Amino acid sequence: MSDFAVLGKYGKCFSTGLKAGFEYRVNIIFSIAGAIAPVVIQTALWIALYSQDSSETMFGFTFVQMVSYTVIAQLVSRLVRTGFEYDVDYDLRTGSLDRFLVKPIGYFGFRLFSFLGDKLVQSLVMGLLIAIAVAFLVFNIGFPLTAAGVFLFIAAMLIAFTLNFLLFWCVALAGFWLTEIGFLFEAVRIVIIALSGGIFPLAVFGSGAARVLNLLPFRFTIQFPTELLCGRIPKVSVAPSFALAALWIFALTALGQIIWRRGIRRFAAVGS
Amino acid sequence: MSIIEVNNLCRNFTYYEKDSGLRGSFNNFFARKTIVKEAVKNVSFNIEAGTTVGFLGPNGAGKTTTLKMLAGIMHPSSGDALVMGQVPWLRKKNFRMRIAIVMGQRSQLWPDLPAIESFDLNRTIYEIGRTDYKKTLEELVELFGIKEQLNVQVRRLSLGERMKMEIIASLLHRPEVLYLDEPTIGLDIISQQAIRDLLRGLNARFGTTVMLTSHYLSDIEDLCERIILINHGSVVYDGPLAGVNEKLADRKIVRLMFSESVSESRLAGFSGFSGIENGYASYEIERADVRAFSRRALEELPVIDLTIEDMPLEAGIARLYRGEASHE
Numbered sequence: 001m002s003d004f005a006v007l008g009k010y011g012k013c014f015s016t017g018l019k020a021g022f023e024y025r026v027n028i029i030f031s032i033a034g035a036i037a038p039v040v041i042q043t044a045l046w047i048a049l050y051s052q053d054s055s056e057t058m059f060g061f062t063f064v065q066m067v068s069y070t071v072i073a074q075l076v077s078r079l080v081r082t083g084f085e086y087d088v089d090y091d092l093r094t095g096s097l098d099r100f101l102v103k104p105i106g107y108f109g110f111r112l113f114s115f116l117g118d119k120l121v122q123s124l125v126m127g128l129l130i131a132i133a134v135a136f137l138v139f140n141i142g143f144p145l146t147a148a149g150v151f152l153f154i155a156a157m158l159i160a161f162t163l164n165f166l167l168f169w170c171v172a173l174a175g176f177w178l179t180e181i182g183f184l185f186e187a188v189r190i191v192i193i194a195l196s197g198g199i200f201p202l203a204v205f206g207s208g209a210a211r212v213l214n215l216l217p218f219r220f221t222i223q224f225p226t227e228l229l230c231g232r233i234p235k236v237s238v239a240p241s242f243a244l245a246a247l248w249i250f251a252l253t254a255l256g257q258i259i260w261r262r263g264i265r266r267f268a269a270v271g272s
Numbered sequence: 273m274s275i276i277e278v279n280n281l282c283r284n285f286t287y288y289e290k291d292s293g294l295r296g297s298f299n300n301f302f303a304r305k306t307i308v309k310e311a312v313k314n315v316s317f318n319i320e321a322g323t324t325v326g327f328l329g330p331n332g333a334g335k336t337t338t339l340k341m342l343a344g345i346m347h348p349s350s351g352d353a354l355v356m357g358q359v360p361w362l363r364k365k366n367f368r369m370r371i372a373i374v375m376g377q378r379s380q381l382w383p384d385l386p387a388i389e390s391f392d393l394n395r396t397i398y399e400i401g402r403t404d405y406k407k408t409l410e411e412l413v414e415l416f417g418i419k420e421q422l423n424v425q426v427r428r429l430s431l432g433e434r435m436k437m438e439i440i441a442s443l444l445h446r447p448e449v450l451y452l453d454e455p456t457i458g459l460d461i462i463s464q465q466a467i468r469d470l471l472r473g474l475n476a477r478f479g480t481t482v483m484l485t486s487h488y489l490s491d492i493e494d495l496c497e498r499i500i501l502i503n504h505g506s507v508v509y510d511g512p513l514a515g516v517n518e519k520l521a522d523r524k525i526v527r528l529m530f531s532e533s534v535s536e537s538r539l540a541g542f543s544g545f546s547g548i549e550n551g552y553a554s555y556e557i558e559r560a561d562v563r564a565f566s567r568r569a570l571e572e573l574p575v576i577d578l579t580i581e582d583m584p585l586e587a588g589i590a591r592l593y594r595g596e597a598s599h600e
Contacts, residue, residue, distance in 0.1 A: 012396040023384045098345045099380040104368040105397045
């Protein structure tokens with residue numbers, strides 16, 4: 001197959017997903033409302049905590065840093081949120097995976113690109129929301145925005161999105177072995193968001209836990225891009241962090257491949 | 273030349289047995305008793321290119337399992353098959369480019385988008401040139417008469433319209449082999465007829481080899497020159513549809529109507545009793561015994577009407593399902 005044909009296939013998956021994404025106008029509005037509500041609640045919580053405490057910083061964060069972190073991290077966690085896992089679950093549970101296996105297209109590529117397309121509209125809206133939030137923070141509480149921060153943030157977001165997709169791809173493939181995994185997704189999502197620093201900065205868990213969590217892939221999905229934008233990551237550790245994230249992308253891709261191969265053998269009932 | 277060759281294809285499934293009750297669940301948690309079910313047993317047949325073959329059998333007979341193996345979705349436990357000279361379950365790209373499967377209970381269309389979007393996606397997936405695509409699509413849309421529905425969200429289509437779209441989506445790349453698994457399931461009589469009309473002549477027009485499973489005998493009667501009957505995983509009949517009747521010509525249905533009511537126990541005293549329908553008591557009788565049976569019935573029962581008929585096809589096939597009639 002020519003490279004062009006491959007690009008064409010997945011490009012088409014992307015644009016078809018995009019068209020499907022446009023079908024849900026109400027969904028987009030609700031996702032905005034759903035993103036803003038927790039931001040307000042958490043910000044109110046930190047305002048209360050800092051006003052009670054006389055010290056300048058909590059968990060190494062000044063008030064401005066903490067509020068900025070919370071607002072941006074909440075929106076980032078929305079931005080990287082997946083949703084394709086329910087489609088994978090459906091395909092595995094009902095056997096609808098059949099319809100892809102008989103076609104000359106890869107299932108992973110199909111799901112990735114049609115999901116990217118489907119997500120694009122929402123992502124643009126969420127990106128805009130982040131921009132508005134940052135502008136608000138800059139003008140109201142003196143958030144230290146830099147060009148380098150924005151650039152690194154965008155690069156880290158691409159990695160965050162890829163990692164989150166791969167994490168949920170691996171979780172969704174559990175459907176090859178377990179019949180009902182829909183309930184699992186939300187549980188896993190909450191845990192992953194917590195371990196990613198999507199609720200509190202990881203420092204809140206204590207320095208020992210944070211050290212371990214810093215090595216795991218999760219923080220790259222929320223905390224890492226957020227801290228880059230906030231300028232909280234020392235210059236020397238930016239490159240090594242990106243390298244570690246790349247390593248995790250590589251590892252999770254390999255893991256996904258292994259699970260997929262074993263799962264598909266089971267699905268096609270090889271040798272049983 | 274055979275386009276599909278199947279030799280001693282077998283497929284076993286293993287599952288677990290669970291005793292009833294909490295104790296059963298508890299025991300099951302620690303030690304499971306494995307049961308092996310032979311879904312497909314030594315199935316062999318060849319199919320010539322360009323023919324339409326009906327694949328019949330009751331629920332759980334192994335029809336879908338066989339089709340899945342021939343479409344490459346499932347591995348066999350043993351035996352082999354060649355479709356267009358290729359082993360299906362290796363799922364080589366060259367194989368996938370040349371087949372299609374339509375499953376009545378599964379959709380390949382995007383529910384939120386009009387069918388035309390899914391068709392266009394298939395165009396790139398199957399690497400169909402734009403001119404070829406346009407030509408085939410126009411031909412199919414005209415044939416299926418669904419021009420107006422092309423731009424309607426698939427979820428808003430009726431089941432019959434959706435099935436037409438599913439079949440179009442599967443034909444765009446002009447597959448050499450098309451598997452249809454229950455394409456008329458759940459459809460009303462008129463939609464069933466419409467789908468049938470479309471499928472008829474498909475092979476004349478596209479040269480497609482079609483393997484069709486269905487519960488509805490009319491589908492098969494209308495479309496297939498040959499049927500393969502499968503029951504309990506094995507082929508019980510393979511030949512022309514008319515042959516089923518010939519095979520069953522050894523039995524007749526005798527129906528009796530009486531001037532006064534006769535108790536069912538008395539009716540059952542005559543062998544071959546199969547029930548009362550529309551006021552007639554019916555009996556399935558060996559052809560050689562019809563004379564003797566009729567004479568005895570006329571003498572002993574208050575008969576006012578008597579008819580002798582051939583077995584209907586459904587009944588014949590049901591007998592073949594039960595394995596009562598032998599097959600060569």
